[in-house]
Amino acid sequence: MDFNFTEEQSMVRDTVASFLQDKYDFETRRKIVASESGWRADYWKAFAEELGILGASFSEELGGLGGGAIDNMIIMEEFGKALVIEPYLGSVVIGGGFMKHSGYAGAASVIEGIVGGTTTIAFAYAEPQGRYTWQDLKTTAKKDGSGWVLNGHKAVVVGAPFASHLIVTARTGGAQRDAGGVGVFLIDKSLPGVVTRDYPTVDGNRASEVYFENVSVPADALISEDGLGLVNQVIDEATAAVGAEAVGVLRKLHEGTLDYAKQRKQFGTSIANFQVLQHRMVDMFIEVEQSVSMIYMATIKVDESAEERAKAVSAMKVRIGRACKFVGQNAIQIHGGMGMTDELAIGHYFKRASLIEGLFGSVDHHLKRYEFLSFDAAA
Amino acid sequence: MNLDFSPEDLAFRDEVRAFIAENYPAGLRDKQEEGEEMAKEDFLSWHRTLAKKGWVAPAWPEKYGGPGWTSVQRYIWSEETARADCVPILPFGINMVGPVIYTFGTPEQKERFLPPTLSGDIWWSQGYSEPGAGSDLASLKTKAERFTGDDGKEYYLVNGQKTWTTLAQHGDWIFCLVRTDPTAKIQEGISFLLIDMKSPGVTVRPIITLGGEHEVNEVWLENVKVPVENRIFDENKGWTCAKFLLAHERSGIAGVARSKRGIERIRQIAAVELSDDGDALIKDPMFKRKVAELEIDLTALEYTELRTLAGEAAGKGPGPESSVLKIKGTEIQQRITELVLEAAGHYGAPYFRGFPKDGDNAHPIGPDFAHRAAPTYFNVRKTSIYGGSNEIQRNIIAKMVLGL
Ligand SMILES: Cc1cc2nc3c(=O)[nH]c(=O)nc-3n(C[C@H](O)[C@H](O)[C@H](O)COP(=O)(O)OP(=O)(O)OC[C@H]3O[C@@H](n4cnc5c(N)ncnc54)[C@H](O)[C@@H]3O)c2cc1C
Ligand SMILES: Cc1cc2nc3c(=O)[nH]c(=O)nc-3n(C[C@H](O)[C@H](O)[C@H](O)COP(=O)(O)OP(=O)(O)OC[C@H]3O[C@@H](n4cnc5c(N)ncnc54)[C@H](O)[C@@H]3O)c2cc1C
Numbered sequence: 001m002d003f004n005f006t007e008e009q010s011m012v013r014d015t016v017a018s019f020l021q022d023k024y025d026f027e028t029r030r031k032i033v034a035s036e037s038g039w040r041a042d043y044w045k046a047f048a049e050e051l052g053i054l055g056a057s058f059s060e061e062l063g064g065l066g067g068g069a070i071d072n073m074i075i076m077e078e079f080g081k082a083l084v085i086e087p088y089l090g091s092v093v094i095g096g097g098f099m100k101h102s103g104y105a106g107a108a109s110v111i112e113g114i115v116g117g118t119t120t121i122a123f124a125y126a127e128p129q130g131r132y133t134w135q136d137l138k139t140t141a142k143k144d145g146s147g148w149v150l151n152g153h154k155a156v157v158v159g160a161p162f163a164s165h166l167i168v169t170a171r172t173g174g175a176q177r178d179a180g181g182v183g184v185f186l187i188d189k190s191l192p193g194v195v196t197r198d199y200p201t202v203d204g205n206r207a208s209e210v211y212f213e214n215v216s217v218p219a220d221a222l223i224s225e226d227g228l229g230l231v232n233q234v235i236d237e238a239t240a241a242v243g244a245e246a247v248g249v250l251r252k253l254h255e256g257t258l259d260y261a262k263q264r265k266q267f268g269t270s271i272a273n274f275q276v277l278q279h280r281m282v283d284m285f286i287e288v289e290q291s292v293s294m295i296y297m298a299t300i301k302v303d304e305s306a307e308e309r310a311k312a313v314s315a316m317k318v319r320i321g322r323a324c325k326f327v328g329q330n331a332i333q334i335h336g337g338m339g340m341t342d343e344l345a346i347g348h349y350f351k352r353a354s355l356i357e358g359l360f361g362s363v364d365h366h367l368k369r370y371e372f373l374s375f376d377a378a379a
Numbered sequence: 380m381n382l383d384f385s386p387e388d389l390a391f392r393d394e395v396r397a398f399i400a401e402n403y404p405a406g407l408r409d410k411q412e413e414g415e416e417m418a419k420e421d422f423l424s425w426h427r428t429l430a431k432k433g434w435v436a437p438a439w440p441e442k443y444g445g446p447g448w449t450s451v452q453r454y455i456w457s458e459e460t461a462r463a464d465c466v467p468i469l470p471f472g473i474n475m476v477g478p479v480i481y482t483f484g485t486p487e488q489k490e491r492f493l494p495p496t497l498s499g500d501i502w503w504s505q506g507y508s509e510p511g512a513g514s515d516l517a518s519l520k521t522k523a524e525r526f527t528g529d530d531g532k533e534y535y536l537v538n539g540q541k542t543w544t545t546l547a548q549h550g551d552w553i554f555c556l557v558r559t560d561p562t563a564k565i566q567e568g569i570s571f572l573l574i575d576m577k578s579p580g581v582t583v584r585p586i587i588t589l590g591g592e593h594e595v596n597e598v599w600l601e602n603v604k605v606p607v608e609n610r611i612f613d614e615n616k617g618w619t620c621a622k623f624l625l626a627h628e629r630s631g632i633a634g635v636a637r638s639k640r641g642i643e644r645i646r647q648i649a650a651v652e653l654s655d656d657g658d659a660l661i662k663d664p665m666f667k668r669k670v671a672e673l674e675i676d677l678t679a680l681e682y683t684e685l686r687t688l689a690g691e692a693a694g695k696g697p698g699p700e701s702s703v704l705k706i707k708g709t710e711i712q713q714r715i716t717e718l719v720l721e722a723a724g725h726y727g728a729p730y731f732r733g734f735p736k737d738g739d740n741a742h743p744i745g746p747d748f749a750h751r752a753a754p755t756y757f758n759v760r761k762t763s764i765y766g767g768s769n770e771i772q773r774n775i776i777a778k779m780v781l782g783l
Contacts, residue, residue, distance in 0.1 A: 126725045128745065133655050155745070156725040177657055197744070201728040202753040209744050266515040276770055332760045336513050336768065337543045340761050342587040351589065351757065354720070355728055362721060364665040365655055
């Protein structure tokens with residue numbers, strides 16, 4: 001049994017941590033969020049070229065550094081600690097995930113672009129009516145000669161404003177909620193008929209509503225014509241990565257609260273001396289530790305069978321979703337009025353934690369999936 | 380035990396309903412329902428309408444301009460205004476400083492301040508908290524030193540900083556706790572002062588909160604000259620007024636009627652939004668259960684409030700039991716916002732505050748309620764912090780009720 005990181009993994013962690021410490025302090029992040037573009041393209045370039053982390057999770061044959069899910073976990077946790085906006089999740093975890101698992105003919109060159117930072121990807125999967133049922137699709141892909149024509153509307157595509165490419169799910173067959181006929185496409189965002197409406201999100205990121213209006217895509221855009229299994233796999237990996245990000249966010253919420261409680265004086269003493277707050281901070285600590293355990297568990301199991309993977313990811317997301325709420329809410333409460341201000345970082349961690357709670361499925365969604373997998377599917 | 384409304388009460392309810400239907404502006408209702416930020420005029424127009432009718436201060440004694448309602452009538456009033464999504468009457472003048480003035484003020488002070496408080500001509504702000512004095516209110520440092528002015532009159536020179544002052548950007552007057560005797564024991568050297576916010580030396584600076592709102596402020600007081608006649612009650616006896624006010628602040632803080640309306644809204648939203656199964660969200664067993672639990676908890680709170688009201692009707696003042704109402708009431712308010720955010724699904728993420736209202740690309744996307752779901756969820760975290768945090772309320776119950 002061994003929960004240690006390899007030397008390479010430790011190096012990745014240290015490199016990322018020290019870059020973010022120098023260049024991604026809270027004030028810098030605030031400026032990034034408020035800027036016209038909403039991200040730092042030069043940082044993205046630095047991730048690719050200076051730090052080399054965009055390749056950390058790809059095998060060497062694919063031009064990467066030979067890592068995998070654990071590297072994504074490590075990087076996402078550090079990104080969580082600094083509330084990084086840049087689209088590692090969309091490009092590397094999701095875009096890269098589809099390339100790794102699909103047998104897509106163009107995978108090698110796409111991965112080259114991802115690793116080099118020139119290809120940025122956003123994942124257009126959710127639809128207004130579908131909630132967390134990924135196969136609930138009104139977007140259609142119709143065969144047209146050798147290529148396809150896409151029509152539809154994708155909701156809240158996070159990172160789309162920064163993306164050069166979109167990975168899109170669309171019906172190649174079947175009815176709206178069928179498991180079969182879920183097509184997956186990789187398309188250039190600048191294709192005619194791709195209409196985006198960009199906006200900020202409450203946690204400081206950017207997203208778009210994406211509309212496909214008779215978008216003609218070439219035959220080689222098709223990653224999979226019947227790919228629900230693939231979609232589930234990649235979303236599970238993305239969920240694990242977001243769980244790791246949550247761990248980074250939770251650590252900062254907890255640490256920040258301890259620091260504040262020690263320093264804030266009321267009634268002639270630091271508020272950290274009130275036992276009710278001590279016990280609360282202990283409970284927060286327990287939540288954080290349990291989250292760390294769950295993210296290790298889920299990351300280790302991400303490469304196992306579809307059922308094992310799904311169960312592990314859902315169990316993790318339930319636990320981490322609850323931790324996000326408990327730790328986040330109490331961090332604000334213990335900060336008192338200061339916790340409510342936009343000026344302090346703590347509230348921004350709370351906001352990110354609150355959105356992660358619902359990302360790739362709420363607590364209820366994953367609890368239901370876990371129940372189904374462990375009771376109904378087995379029966 | 381009898382929980383039925385009398386025929387008179389039912390007639391009163393009909394009268395209230397009819398009045399609201401005729402007089403409450405529909406535009407305001409929509410704004411309130413969407414959880415949009417209210418402008419100063421939005422608050423004031425309804426306040427003025429009620430003032431004209433004599434209904435703006437349900438709890439005030441008749442001789443100061445109250446309507447002379449029984450506690451049951453007051454309860455009906457709060458139910459009906461919440462049902463109709465009326466903007467709340469801001470508490471600072473009506474629930475807080477008004478009762479302090481009619482209880483502790485001189486006849487001149489009552490005459491000078493009560494009518495404009497009722498009419499809405501004075502917008503009051505509450506200057507209690509300071510950067511170093513939150514839960515520990517008595518440790519406040521703002522100084523008021525007495526001196527005789529060139530005109531031979533007596534004044535206080537006030538210096539210090541107040542914070543978290545709600546809606547002070549609109550304020551005409553601020554009621555402040557100030558330290559008039561720095562040598563006395565901390566609760567004994569405090570006085571209760573009314574300060575005209577147009578006085579030289581008063582500066583209001585915004586604090587932006589998590590949902591992006593400008594709701595609270597810092598108020599700086601630098602060499603502000605305040606006539607001694609603006610002090611309520613005796614010098615150094617302000618703590619008596621402060622405690623009296625806090626007890627009033629807590630009554631009505633349960634917000635039962637508004638939470639009922641909040642749950643009704645969740646039901647409406649969840650009847651339309653779809654769950655993972657593609658069915659109405661309200662049919663989802665997990666979501667439904669959370670709404671049911673919320674309703675049951677709200678019922679428990681409602682009956683606890685009714686018991687408190689009955690006690691008040693029988694002549695018992697609002698006691699430390701009101702802390703129960705504060706704790707449970709705010710927890711329920713917070714859970715309502717959690718469920719609304721959950722119902723919004725993906726559309727809880729987009730952020731549209733400050734977007735221009737017109738222009739092609741300006742309208743929020745997703746269902747109407749969704750774009751306010753997250754900001755409201757963040758904003759309502761305040762309710763367990765302000766008005767005496769829920770930890771402080773539990774300390775009060777431990778000490779005053781349980782004798783620990
Ligand atoms: C079934 C059972 C088996 C046991 N077996 C053994 C055994 O084999 N050998 C043995 O030596 N002992 C044994 N114990 C004793 C056990 O270790 C004690 O019950 C335990 O240490 C608690 O002490 P107490 O019962 O005196 O409770 P108390 O110490 O009186 O505590 C009462 C309550 O006050 C709380 N409390 C106390 N101090 C604090 C504080 N500083 N802050 C906050 N809360 C506080 C406690 O958490 C508890 O809720 C057993 C007890 C039980 C119930
Ligand atoms: C949105 C908003 C509006 C407000 N409006 C006004 C206003 O209009 N006028 C005004 O005067 N004030 C206002 N306040 C201030 C409010 O009353 C204070 O925030 C509140 O009293 C808490 O003080 P604090 O923020 O300094 O927190 P602190 O007192 O620093 O408390 C921090 C944490 O420690 C806990 N704590 C403190 N002491 C104890 C203890 N003895 N035991 C256990 N736990 C403890 C608290 O519960 C809290 O969780 C407002 C606050 C907010 C957030």
